[in-house]
Amino acid sequence: MNKGVWFSLAALYVTGVAECLECLSCLNITDPNDCQATTQCASGQSCFLQTVHTDNDLRYNMGCQTNQQCKSSTVNPNGIIGRSISTRQQYSCHECCSTNNCNAHMCVHGKPSECKDDETIDCARMSSIFNLCDDFHHAKLTCPKFCGLCQLVDGNWAEWSAWSTCSVTCDNGTNTRTRTCSNPSPSNGGLNCNGSSIGSKVCTMQLCPVHGNWTGWSAWSGCSVSCDVGLRKKWRTCTNPKPDPLGDYCEGDSNEYAVCLNDPCDARSKHVSAFL
Ligand SMILES: *[C@@H]1O[C@H](CO)[C@@H](O)[C@H](O)[C@H]1NC(C)=O
Ligand SMILES: *[C@@H]1O[C@H](CO)[C@@H](O)[C@H](O)[C@H]1NC(C)=O
Ligand SMILES: *[C@@H]1O[C@H](CO)[C@@H](O)[C@H](O)[C@H]1NC(C)=O
Ligand SMILES: *[C@@H]1O[C@H](CO)[C@@H](O)[C@H](O)[C@H]1NC(C)=O
Secondary structure, three states, rough: HHHHHHHHHEEEEEEEEOOOEEEEEEEEEEEHHOOOEEEOOOOOOEEEEEEEEOOEEEEEEEEEEEEEEHHHHOOOOOOOOOHHHHHHHOOEEEEOOOOOOHHHHOOOOOOOOOOOOOOOOOOHHHHHHHHHOHHHHHHHHOOOOOOOOOOOOOOOOOOOOOOOOOOOOOOOEEEEEOOOOOOOEEEEEOOOOOOOOEEEEEEEOOOOOOOOOOOOOOOOOOOOOOOEEEEEEEEEOOOOOOOOOOOOOOOOOOOOOOOEEEEOOOOOEEEEEEOO
């Protein structure tokens, strides 16, 4: 551990960690800035943020942790309040802090202003033992100067844009937001940013009005008269579905008529059906 780290530790002991901190508390999330949940820590605990690497993903755990764990060299020699040169290893991070909800903005290390090799690593020896510099994404984090990687810059996401307005005016739609890999952009063989440049969430607006729709036509009725010329009829109703108060009624006619030709009336009495 270097001197700066010991100083931070000592300061922590002297001032004491404020009792009963409130910390952001989320497990396995993709963006620590999205964490909304909080938890009250017991006394003697600090807020922590830890990165977890899966095969193709970077996840974060956040919450309270005993100060011993924050300082423990078994968890991570750098997992303490304060940062050493090797916290430039942005892919692996475990840090604690001791003000309320301070753990969303940790593990965001500015690029080192100078290109310096990690003083805890013997770059020349590592290089001769297993060609450290060949794995330049790793070498960049530990021995950038020795391996001549000072111009290599890994990409980092810029802030998310504001959420777009909802994509619909009624029912469910989506809000979207975007970010660019421009803080900084990758250059000289540096890695592209991990994760998606587009985020989306569901937005729920008021229910859409239900417009009416016709049922299918009924069968033709029988003729209105039993002889001579009459009419027959078919019909439909605006109930498929029925419009709600804000919806439109069906367009068009609900009845359709057609002429029906029967035998001429003779002495027989003419029957008139009631349907018209
Ligand atoms: C974290 O989340 C990912 C994706 O949702 C899941 O595959 C993985 O098993 C989770 N890991 C833990 C430790 O819960
Ligand atoms: C992206 O994730 C992979 C797998 O966890 C990791 O090897 C790689 O270094 C990450 N790249 C960046 C730019 O974070
Ligand atoms: C909108 O989303 C909610 C929650 O996901 C769901 O319960 C509801 O049925 C959706 N409404 C419509 C009109 O799709
Ligand atoms: C109206 O009903 C017809 C017949 O059932 C159906 O084919 C059509 O999709 C419906 N239209 C709407 C807007 O619901």
